[in-house]
Amino acid sequence: MTDLAIDLRGVVKRYGExxxxxxxDLEVPEGTCVGLLGPNGAxxxxxxxxxxxxxxxxxxxxxxxxxxxxxxSKAARAQCGVVPQLDNLDTTLTVEQNLRVFAHLYRIExxxxxxxxxxxxxxxxxxxRRDTRADKLSGxxxxxxxxxxxxxxxxxxxxxxxxxxxxxxxxxxxxxxLIDALRSEGxxxxxxxxxxxxxxxxxxxxxxxxxxRAVASxxxxxxxxxxxxxxxxxVYGPPARLAEVEREAQDGGFRTRRTGTSVAVLGVEGSNGxxxxxxxxxxxxxxxxxxxxxxxxxxxxxxxxxxxxxxxGEEAT
Amino acid sequence: xxxxxxxRGGSIGxxxxxxLAGVLTREVINFSSFWRATTFSSTVEPTIxxxxxxxxxxxxxxxxxGYDYVEFVGTGTVATAVxxxxxxxxxxxxxxxxxxxxxxxxxxxxPVDTEELVTAxxxxxxxxxxTFGCTPLxxxxxxxxxxxxxxxxxxxxxxxxxxxxxxxxxxxxAVLKSIDNFNYVTxxxxxxxxLVAGTFFPISNLPEWARVLAQFNPLHHCVELVRHAAFGxxxxxxxxxxxxxLGFGLVMWRLAIWRMTKKLVD
Ligand SMILES: Nc1ncnc2c1ncn2[C@@H]1O[C@H](COP(=O)(O)OP(=O)(O)OP(=O)(O)O)[C@@H](O)[C@H]1O
Ligand SMILES: [Mg+2]
Numbered sequence: 001m002t003d004l005a006i007d008l009r010g011v012v013k014r015y016g017e018x019x020x021x022x023x024x025d026l027e028v029p030e031g032t033c034v035g036l037l038g039p040n041g042a043x044x045x046x047x048x049x050x051x052x053x054x055x056x057x058x059x060x061x062x063x064x065x066x067x068x069x070x071x072x073s074k075a076a077r078a079q080c081g082v083v084p085q086l087d088n089l090d091t092t093l094t095v096e097q098n099l100r101v102f103a104h105l106y107r108i109e110x111x112x113x114x115x116x117x118x119x120x121x122x123x124x125x126x127x128x129r130r131d132t133r134a135d136k137l138s139g140x141x142x143x144x145x146x147x148x149x150x151x152x153x154x155x156x157x158x159x160x161x162x163x164x165x166x167x168x169x170x171x172x173x174x175x176x177x178l179i180d181a182l183r184s185e186g187x188x189x190x191x192x193x194x195x196x197x198x199x200x201x202x203x204x205x206x207x208x209x210x211x212x213r214a215v216a217s218x219x220x221x222x223x224x225x226x227x228x229x230x231x232x233x234x235v236y237g238p239p240a241r242l243a244e245v246e247r248e249a250q251d252g253g254f255r256t257r258r259t260g261t262s263v264a265v266l267g268v269e270g271s272n273g274x275x276x277x278x279x280x281x282x283x284x285x286x287x288x289x290x291x292x293x294x295x296x297x298x299x300x301x302x303x304x305x306x307x308x309x310x311x312x313g314e315e316a317t
Numbered sequence: 318x319x320x321x322x323x324x325r326g327g328s329i330g331x332x333x334x335x336x337l338a339g340v341l342t343r344e345v346i347n348f349s350s351f352w353r354a355t356t357f358s359s360t361v362e363p364t365i366x367x368x369x370x371x372x373x374x375x376x377x378x379x380x381x382x383g384y385d386y387v388e389f390v391g392t393g394t395v396a397t398a399v400x401x402x403x404x405x406x407x408x409x410x411x412x413x414x415x416x417x418x419x420x421x422x423x424x425x426x427x428p429v430d431t432e433e434l435v436t437a438x439x440x441x442x443x444x445x446x447x448t449f450g451c452t453p454l455x456x457x458x459x460x461x462x463x464x465x466x467x468x469x470x471x472x473x474x475x476x477x478x479x480x481x482x483x484x485x486x487x488x489x490x491a492v493l494k495s496i497d498n499f500n501y502v503t504x505x506x507x508x509x510x511x512l513v514a515g516t517f518f519p520i521s522n523l524p525e526w527a528r529v530l531a532q533f534n535p536l537h538h539c540v541e542l543v544r545h546a547a548f549g550x551x552x553x554x555x556x557x558x559x560x561x562x563l564g565f566g567l568v569m570w571r572l573a574i575w576r577m578t579k580k581l582v583d
Contacts, residue, residue, distance in 0.1 A: 015583070046583075052426045055583040074428045082426035088419035090343070097346050105339035105427035149423075 004063070005030045005157045005188035006051065011060035013046050013212075020046040022212030023060070028157075028190050033183045035203030036192040037304075039312050043212040044192035045085050048161045051190070052077055065157055078107065081150030085161040085192075087142055091135035095126050095145055098134055099152055106153035116152050123178065124148035140171035147178065158182060160191040164198060176202060196305045206304065210312040220304050228255065228306040229267025233297035236262045252290040257309045266306055268294060332436060336429040340437035343424070348445075359402035359445070360452040367394040367453045370517050371460070382519045384548065391457025392547045393516035395450045395471060396478065396539040403446040403479035404507060407486025411438065411577075412496050421581055431578040439483040439570065446479025447472040454547070467546040474546065477562045478539035484569035491576035515540045535565040 006028035013021040021043040028034045036044050049055035051064055053073035062069040064076040090098050099117045108116050121127045124144040134142060143163070150158060160179070164172040179202055183189055193199055199206050200220050207217040216223055224230075235245045242263045249256045249265040257264040348355065371387040381389045414420040424434055451471055458464060489502050513520065513527060514536035520528055531537045538558040545555055 013583075049583065053582070054422065054425055074430060077426065078428040080426075084419075084422060084426070086419060086422075088423040090347070090420060090423075091418060092350065093346060101339070101343045101346060102427065104342040105336075105424060105429060107335045107339070107428065 003030045003066070004028060005032075005065055006034075006190055007061075007063040008047070009061045011047075011050065011057045011062060013043070013050060013055060014058050019212055021050070021057075024209070024212065024214055026207055026214060026217075028188055030156075030188050031183075031186045032204040033179070033189040033191060033202050035199035035206040036190060036209060037194065037196065037199050037206055037308060038192070038209030039194065042209040042312070044209060045161055046212075047209075048082075048084075048159050048190075048192060051159055052080065052082055078153075079156045081153070081155035081158045083147050083150045083158070083160045083163050085165070087146055089134040089142060089146060089149070092133065094131050094133050095124075095137070096121065096130040098145060098149055102149045102152050108153055116154075120148040120152040123151055125174075140167055143167060143171070143175070147175065151182075155187065157188045157190070160189065162192055162194070164193070164195065172198075196303075196308055200304050208308060208311050215311045216307065223307050224302050224304055227310060228257075228302040229269055230302060231269040231299055232257075232264045232266045232302045232306060233268050233294045233299050234262050234264050235294075235297035237296075248290050254290065255310055257306050264306060265290070265294060265297070266302055266310070268299070331430070332433055336433040337437040337440070339427065339429060340424060340434055341441055343420075344438070344441045355406075355445070356449065359406075359449040360398065362401055363394045363398035363453050364456050366397055366517075367391055367456055370394075371457075374517070382521065384544075385461070387460050388457060388462050388547070389519075389544075390517060391453055391460070391462050392544040393514070393540050394453040395475065395543040396514060396536050397511065397516055398453055399446045399450040399475040399479050399539060400482055400507070400511060400536055402449040403442050403482035404486040406445075407439070407442050407483040408489050408499055408502070409496070410442075411487045411490035412493075412499075415490075415581060416496075425581060431581055432574050434581075435484070435487055435574045435577050436570070439480055439487065439573070442483035442486075443476045443480035446483070447474075447476035450475030450479070450543075454543075462547065465547055467550060470546045471543055474539060474542045474562075477559070477566060478535060481535055481562060481566035481569050484566065484573040487573040488569060488576055491573065491580045510534050510536050513537070532561075535562055538562055 004027050006026065008024055008026040011021055011024045011026075012019065024043070024047060026034070026036075026047070036047065038044050046055055050057050050062060050069070053070040056070050064073070065079050067073065067076040069076065090101065093101065096117060099120050100113070103113045103116050118127075121130055124141075124147065126141060126145060126148070129137065129141065134145065137145065147160075147163060163179070164175050167175070176198070179189065179191070183202070191198075191202065203220065205217065205219050206223060207214045208223070209215065216227065218226070235242070237245070242258070245263050245265070246256050246258065249263070254268065255266045257266060367390055371390045374390075375386045378386050380386060415422070421434060425431065454462070454468060454471060489499065493499065493502070513523065513531055514534055515531065520531045520537065523531070538561045542555060542558050542562075545551055
């Protein structure tokens with residue numbers, strides 16, 4: 001077995017009446033990138049905060065890089081880089097000063113500090129902005145600096161909480177390349193996001209969270225195969241028609257996903273003659289109806305978004 | 318089985334130097350950009366008090382408790398400078414850093430604990446307070462205060478008192494929910510303590526109860542120690558005053574850490 005960079009067992013975190021994390025199990029094997037996918041309020045940021053002991057779990061066990069939290073959190077944090085959801089750069093300091101402060105906080109030896117800062121400037125592509133104050137940077141630059149700050153000490157584990165939120169597509173692509181490069185260097189990564197595409201591209205495994213729990217976990221392709229099959233048929237029409245298709249499909253044993261203007265009937269591969277859906281026995285009548293509906297629809301491959309929407313009941317971004 | 322093998326040994330302890338140094342580095346870098354404004358506000362105000370009282374009252378009363386009045390106020394306002402340059406930066410700076418800039422969230426994600434964060438911030442503010450505290454003394458020298466070897470201890474006295482006030486300020490910032498509420502603390506705690514510290518008039522002329530209360534005012538002990546540094550120590554009582562300031566610092570330090578931990582760690 002590989003070592004685990006992060007191991008959560010039955011973790012619970014409550015804020016008064018509200019249970020933000022409700023018995024979460026999560027594993028990040030060393031050297032892999034795990035995507036934490038979930039709608040707003042699912043508990044992603046709370047989970048991230050528990051990994052740096054900035055929130056203390058009420059129940060369960062958390063191990064980070066072999067250190068048991070919260071007691072040994074400091075030793076774990078020394079080898080972690082953290083990119084928070086909310087920008088917390090020192091706005092009155094320059095780009096370089098921000099990196100210098102963290103080179104000290106992360107205890108980089110004096111002789112290696114200079115090089116570490118230069119390296120981070122290069123990663124963020126901000127070498128020519130080193131003397132710009134952080135509050136004078138564009139949103140994309142700030143985010144790059146935030147990420148570079150987390151990498152200044154070459155951590156073994158990186159925690160990224162929605163690293164690309166609010167960025168334009170081009171900057172997002174750049175960050176994806178950066179994260180991909182980290183993973184190929186063997187850095188372990190836990191990344192929360194609500195961009196499905198981001199998780200699909202970067203993550204070796206994805207954990208889908210809803211209401212504080214992991215509702216599914218595995219490589220994106222396996223999750224798709226397990227929960228929504230290979231093909232989907234998208235049926236368009238007026239609301240009444242969509243409701244009808246939805247009901248027919250569900251009666252026929254299919255899973256469906258509703259969007260604003262269409263219903264997707266999931267896992268339809270083999271349902272146009274050759275095979276029957278898994279639990280279609282005894283549903284012959286329904287099946288005939290479903291087939292008719294499917295004939296009107298547009299056939300496409302299923303994707304992780306279908307899984308996300310199906311399991312969290314939320315429309316994805 | 319998954320490879321869960323907690324690594325032990327070489328584990329990191331409390332109040333580590335690298336962590337304190339890291340937080341201090343941040344403050345020093347910040348100060349290198351803003352020292353003008355900070356120095357100005359921390360030294361000019363006490364100097365104005367010194368000049369206003371020293372020459373305003375000085376024209377009415379020439380001597381107080383056997384001291385020349387300008388010298389009396391000149392030594393007393395050292396404590397004012399220490400107070401102002403420690404408690405206010407601690408209150409406002411701390412609040413801004415955790416509430417608006419989330420600087421502390423960033424720092425606590427690094428290998429730094431709240432205890433180290435609070436300690437480093439208080440040490441830094443105390444160092445500044447010890448330094449800025451000397452300004453009124455220098456101004457008073459211009460107006461005739463004679464230099465004395467004992468005055469070399471003034472920065473240390475300022476540091477000691479400033480540490481307690483810095484921790485008090487951090488505690489206030491950790492407890493209060495809004496920066497507007499700071500006014501309550503200023504009016505009900507800081508201003509009274511400031512006025513009955515023996516800075517502008519001697520405690521000995523106050524009613525009995527006020528004299529007793531003054532013994533619980535750390536600022537009063539700071540005032541007296543500075544005065545004695547300038548005019549001659551009274552070893553017996555001065556040791557007690559140092560102990561009082563140490564006790565004040567220690568209690569405020571632990572309280573500030575306790576409340577900041579509650580604030581910063583959910
Ligand atoms: N400090 C706190 N005090 C009280 N409740 C909190 C606190 N932090 C988070 N919560 C609550 O816990 C739940 C989970 O929040 P969390 O920030 O972990 O969600 P998230 O998955 O990161 O959402 P988003 O995608 O919007 O960032 C939410 O209902 C939130 O209101
Ligand atoms: Mg979040």
